[in-house]
Amino acid sequence: MNQFLSLLLNGVSLGALYALIALGFVIIFKSSEVVSFTHGSLLLLGAYSIARLSGPLGFWLAVLAGLLITAVAAFLVERLIINRLRGAAVISLAIVTIGVDIILLTELVRRIGSDILNVPHPWGGQSVRIGPVGLSQNRLIAILVAGALIAAFFAAFKYSSWGVAMRASAEDGETAALMGIRQGRVSAVSWVVAGVLAGVAALFLVGSPTPGVTPANYAVALRAFPAAILGGLDSTGGALVGGLLIGIAEALAAGYQDQLLFLGRGFSAIVPFIVMIAVLLVRPSGLFGTKELTRV
Amino acid sequence: MSSPTARTTEAPAGGATGSGTRPAPARRRRGVRSLVGLVVLLALLLVALAFPLYFGEFWLRTGFAVFGAIVGAIGLNLLVGNAGQLSLAHAFFLAVGATSYVYVSGEPGGLGVAELDGLGLPPLVGMVVGVLLAGLAGLIFSPIAARLRGIYLGVASLALVFIGIHLLNTWTPVTGGFNGRAAPDFSLFGFTFGNTDPQLWVLGVPYREAERLWYLGLVLAIGAYVFARNLLRSRPGRAMQTARDSEVAAAVMGVNVQGYKARIFMISSMYAGLSGVMLALSIGSIAPESFGLELSILYLAMIVLGGLGSVGGAALGAAFVVALPLVFQRYADVVPFVGGPGEAGLAPGEAARFLFGVAIILVILFEPAGLAGFAHRFRRRLTRPGGGTTTPPPPDSPEGSTRPDPSDRPAQGSTTT
Numbered sequence: 014m015n016q017f018l019s020l021l022l023n024g025v026s027l028g029a030l031y032a033l034i035a036l037g038f039v040i041i042f043k044s045s046e047v048v049s050f051t052h053g054s055l056l057l058l059g060a061y062s063i064a065r066l067s068g069p070l071g072f073w074l075a076v077l078a079g080l081l082i083t084a085v086a087a088f089l090v091e092r093l094i095i096n097r098l099r100g101a102a103v104i105s106l107a108i109v110t111i112g113v114d115i116i117l118l119t120e121l122v123r124r125i126g127s128d129i130l131n132v133p134h135p136w137g138g139q140s141v142r143i144g145p146v147g148l149s150q151n152r153l154i155a156i157l158v159a160g161a162l163i164a165a166f167f168a169a170f171k172y173s174s175w176g177v178a179m180r181a182s183a184e185d186g187e188t189a190a191l192m193g194i195r196q197g198r199v200s201a202v203s204w205v206v207a208g209v210l211a212g213v214a215a216l217f218l219v220g221s222p223t224p225g226v227t228p229a230n231y232a233v234a235l236r237a238f239p240a241a242i243l244g245g246l247d248s249t250g251g252a253l254v255g256g257l258l259i260g261i262a263e264a265l266a267a268g269y270q271d272q273l274l275f276l277g278r279g280f281s282a283i284v285p286f287i288v289m290i291a292v293l294l295v296r297p298s299g300l301f302g303t304k305e306l307t308r309v
Numbered sequence: 310m311s312s313p314t315a316r317t318t319e320a321p322a323g324g325a326t327g328s329g330t331r332p333a334p335a336r337r338r339r340g341v342r343s344l345v346g347l348v349v350l351l352a353l354l355l356v357a358l359a360f361p362l363y364f365g366e367f368w369l370r371t372g373f374a375v376f377g378a379i380v381g382a383i384g385l386n387l388l389v390g391n392a393g394q395l396s397l398a399h400a401f402f403l404a405v406g407a408t409s410y411v412y413v414s415g416e417p418g419g420l421g422v423a424e425l426d427g428l429g430l431p432p433l434v435g436m437v438v439g440v441l442l443a444g445l446a447g448l449i450f451s452p453i454a455a456r457l458r459g460i461y462l463g464v465a466s467l468a469l470v471f472i473g474i475h476l477l478n479t480w481t482p483v484t485g486g487f488n489g490r491a492a493p494d495f496s497l498f499g500f501t502f503g504n505t506d507p508q509l510w511v512l513g514v515p516y517r518e519a520e521r522l523w524y525l526g527l528v529l530a531i532g533a534y535v536f537a538r539n540l541l542r543s544r545p546g547r548a549m550q551t552a553r554d555s556e557v558a559a560a561v562m563g564v565n566v567q568g569y570k571a572r573i574f575m576i577s578s579m580y581a582g583l584s585g586v587m588l589a590l591s592i593g594s595i596a597p598e599s600f601g602l603e604l605s606i607l608y609l610a611m612i613v614l615g616g617l618g619s620v621g622g623a624a625l626g627a628a629f630v631v632a633l634p635l636v637f638q639r640y641a642d643v644v645p646f647v648g649g650p651g652e653a654g655l656a657p658g659e660a661a662r663f664l665f666g667v668a669i670i671l672v673i674l675f676e677p678a679g680l681a682g683f684a685h686r687f688r689r690r691l692t693r694p695g696g697g698t699t700t701p702p703p704p705d706s707p708e709g710s711t712r713p714d715p716s717d718r719p720a721q722g723s724t725t726t
Contacts, residue, residue, distance in 0.1 A: 048463065094670060097674060098674065101673075104393065107460060107463060108669065109674070111610075111669065112665075112666045112673070115606065115610075115666035119663055238464050242461060246461070277475060277478070277480075279475065279479075282471070283468075283472050283475045286468030287472070289464075289468055290453060290468050293453060293461065294452070294456075297461065
């Protein structure tokens with residue numbers, strides 16, 4: 014039972030991080046109809062920048078700089094490419110982000126090479142005990158920060174003028190534009206927010222229990238894809254639920270891997286995808302996604 | 310590659326009813342064009358047939374890899390370009406084909422610590438089984454594929470790649486596990502596509518493995534090309550492209566949208582399966598790392614660069630994407646910015662990837678019809694002297710999927726009426 018609780022808590026912490034990344038996917042999709050395949054390399058960019066800059070700048074400044082770099086990168090992608098393709102088919106938009114991703118990822122992998130870059134988190138690698146279960150301190154802070162960020166995001170989404178503008182444009186872009194909502198700005202802000210969220214997720218993903226920044230971090234963002242999809246690509250609440258679901262499923266599969274050995278070692282890494290396929294079979298637009306209606 | 314001009318959008322004009330109303334010069338021009346096309350085609354074929362007589366092993370091996378990629382790219386293009394379904398699972402279906410071939414035709418035996426199974430059947434059987442099993446895998450996945458639209462499918466198909474890698478790594482008796490296993494040489498009714506058995510000389514040139522495989526690849530690639538061209542002009546092909554442009558319109562006209570989506574997914578997977586068998590033959594072995602997400606993305610790069618929806622374009626794109634890194638590697642000392650192993654500069658693979666990334670972005674931004682679009686424009690300028698610039702712009706891009714989603718249009722129409 015204790016093992017189960019501990020795994021559950023670990024799953025929630027992992028899920029919170031997935032939810033951060035998935036939220037990024039969702040707001041980008043809502044504001045600009047783009048499924049961003051660039052997110053994996055944005056995440057890696059954030060992690061890499063933090064790791065490299067924390068030597069000369071110190072940890073906190075490096076975190077700020079890393080988030081700034083990620084945000085600027087996302088902003089540039091939106092301004093230079095996505096913004097010029099307004100109204101293009103969803104598939105073309107997705108493919109163009111794959112193009113960006115190839116460039117960024119190649120450069121980052123080239124720079125990282127086979128090293129494992131260490132990020133000197135001031136909270137170190139100790140674990141804390143909450144009642145009977147243990148959790149690494151890094152992950153505990155991750156839950157708190159992610160929770161705070163997600164709450165702030167939902168508040169902003171509901172009450173701030175940016176949130177209202179974004180929801181309006183997602184509802185009906187043309188009408189929103191006629192009402193004087195600047196679509197370009199909404200989309201740019203969404204990309205920046207998504208970039209920052211990915212950067213924050215990166216900060217915690219490279220801490221304990223994972224060893225540090227490696228090109229493998231890239232795959233984490235890909236596992237957040239199922240989170241966004243199974244919640245419904247256009248549902249922010251869905252991203253949250255999806256993230257937690259995926260995180261818990263993955264942590265449980267990793268924890269009980271001895272019992273699951275007949276499925277092969279390393280099975281936990283593909284659990285998110287299996288969960289996603291299972292959900293999509295029943296609900297093709299995800300758990301909370303709006304069904305696409307076609308009017309004639 | 311004679312006439313990829315006859316795309317779906319203009320095909321009716323070339324039919325019997327259209328040409329009757331055309332002025333005579335236009336008809337003559339069409340005749341001339343098809344004659345030119347025929348000559349070019351024959352010349353290309355001749356060059357392809359004579360290629361092994363003049364070029365060394367490096368180019369022949371590159372050529373076989375290109376042929377394999379052409380088959381796969383044509384298959385993916387049918388799915389993405391013509392049916393409008395984004396799939397990132399192509400690497401998985403290639404893996405199914407390659408693994409089945411290696412398992413069916415391979416001999417059982419131990420390799421290091423791993424105990425390998427194998428059926429030891431003739432390679433032709435292995436190839437056919439590979440294609441069929443890939444098709445079956447596609448068919449099994451197609452209930453999902455048919456229900457999901459566009460981007461959901463793209464992400465869902467991502468899952469298959471990771472599941473595939475996991476299987477390749479863990480199902481050791483069949484796949485050889487982490488280290489992979491060797492692929493048996495191909496042979497056809499006793500004729501081996503290896504270095505010997507029988508010894509073969511043509512015009513004084515020894516025909517060894519590379520030369521023989523070249524012809525195998527050529528035949529398979531041409532077959533794949535012709536099949537795809539015919540499919541697109543047939544009733545199912547038309548139905549599929551209508552469904553891509555508007556599912557509702559297609560359904561109203563009696564097209565079984567779900568059925569076609571499922572079937573095209575299967576056909577595309579079969580193409581991938583054949584391509585996978587050829588990849589195994591080309592590398593000489595299979596290993597999990599060959600079938601990662603990167604392979605899927607490379608295939609996507611091929612069809613985007615070549616031009617979504619164009620069969621010839623897919624072939625061009627495949628040639629470009631596969632050959633470029635190999636050529637960089639070979640001529641690392643000549644190409645700027647590229648260095649060999651241990652030297653300064655980019656590794657050949659990295660340089661090629663940078664180029665692909667930039668090329669994808671530029672193509673989507675500025676020339677959504679890709680290389681096929683360039684070729685199309687070039688050919689028109691060639692056959693209409695002086696007319697290329699003054700004629701009214703043709704349908705801006707013949708590839709519907711690169712235009713704004715047409716299914717928006719009916720909705721707008723209903724608000725204005």
